[in-house]
Amino acid sequence: MRSRANSGLVNNLNDGLTWGVFPLLFTDHGLGLAVVGLVKGLYPILWGLGQIPTGHLSDRIGRKPLIVVGMLVQAAGFVLALALLDTPLLAGLLSSVALGLGTAMVYPALIASVSDHAHPAWRTGALGTCRFWRDIGYAVGALVAGVLADALGLNATVVAAAVLTAGSGVLAARWISEHESGR
Template identity: 60%
Template sequence: MTDIKLGLKENWQQFTLLVLVNMLVGGMVGLERTVVPLVGTEEFKIGSDIVVFSFIIAFGVVKAFTNLVSGVLADKYTRKRILVTGWLVGLPVPFLLAWGPSWNWIILANVLLGVSQGLAWSMTVNMKIDLVGPKKRGFAMGLNEAAGYGAVGLTALLTGYLASRYGLRPAPFYIGIFYTVAGLILSVLVIRDTRQHARLESAQVTQQQLAGEKFHRPDLLWVFRETSLKNRNLFAVSQAGLINNLNDGMSWGVFPLLFIAAGVGLEGVGWIKAVYPFVWGLGQVITGPLADRIGRKPLIVWGMFVQALGHVVIGFSLFPPLTSGLAGSVLLGIGTAMVYPALLAAVSDAAHPSWRASSLGVYRFWRDIGYAVGALMAGIVASFFGLIWAVHIAGIITFLSGVVVLINMKENTPRL
């Protein structure tokens, strides 16, 4: 490992390529943000909110369980192989979304998308963390998530525009074909595996840095318990990640239907759906390095509170519908930008390099279960009380999640 070095400067070329790959990964999720809920209600005439949101539930559950095993698979088969596998699984997705003859085909597309995202996005996260080492994890995660969610926002806007001009299907999904082919080619031809970088960092962690803890290579069950419950920092981070994506899962299904019913046009809905992930993505260029400078906890706590404020703006219709949607989505994006890289970096701080990939997989399991929980919650609440109450409930839960982090988490940033 003498020719392998840790650091962003030392590995900037591979890091840049991984940022590009993650833009393509994120774009695949952006394909669905504006159009697919409307495909369910307008093209397939589905009247049940829970059935319409079932594609999000399928996506969230499958992606969560894929995240759980992705780290173990990466340690066994290398990060690059798992990244390539993720793209191979995702190849049929845009075709199913564009031409699937029934809602079951849309759900199948989201099962495949969940597997693809769980493998591909997890590997871009792990590979960037491997490359940069411990000192700039927040910065690395900021760039990674900025690229991914910036692409989500831009693709959501583009699909809304295409749908308003050419119809809900198939035109908005053509760009997904480009994303999958380009992502697969880049992953096969130019991305190099980074497992040796993780091994180098693991070798550099001394017994003093482990605070006297006897090192062992734990199994997945041990890592699951440690990340989910036993370690208070990891517990706080995991529940915050779940609630954060609960917001995303709720908004994914609810916002298109809510604002169309309020009289906002399809392009307007596209802007509302684009602003949230775009601000979320772009903001992480700032909040990622900030997490290295001031620590993870302040950004996580206040990020959850800002998201709760976004729900207030939307839920209580403080402005006309389009303005409320845009303003609330900006606040949701700012809050999520504060939270996202700090959460990933906090997991990396607390987990030993030798089981960090598995711990990140467990965290991402809980985080992406939030998609399913948010969509299921929204479907049930909307069925009984209306769509707007799904927004209210999400806001209350988000505020309480921030309080949990405030009480349980202790700062553990290496630079501090």
């Protein structure tokens, strides 16, 4: 369960971090507040809507591929945010699309994976524990964003998020199994 908890924490850390960093990053590069709101709003819209098809997809191809690829797609979203800063609107939109789609891949697959591996007698406890670690990621993301941005700057904070997210995807590839022992 450690990799599922890690992936969930980092997944939500990304959201908390982007709420703090993206508005500052993109306004520093010339975008107005309304456009920043659009950029930041696109991420959860795609995440929310995307969970419907990705949840069905995880039932067909398995949980692990979506968790691993989803984390790597989110990491790519952070890379895009910095790589395209010369065109900040494009950077914001493409990074939000990648972050939203990556999160949509991860979210339903993580919960299903925990359920797959938890015996019915302790499934609720397993889900509660994994959701605790996932949901604490919002607060951790906000704290990390503030500390890193203050100490190292906005760009370094985005790089740190990309590295952390890619690392979480690599750990998921290594540690998560598709074996369904809880049924």
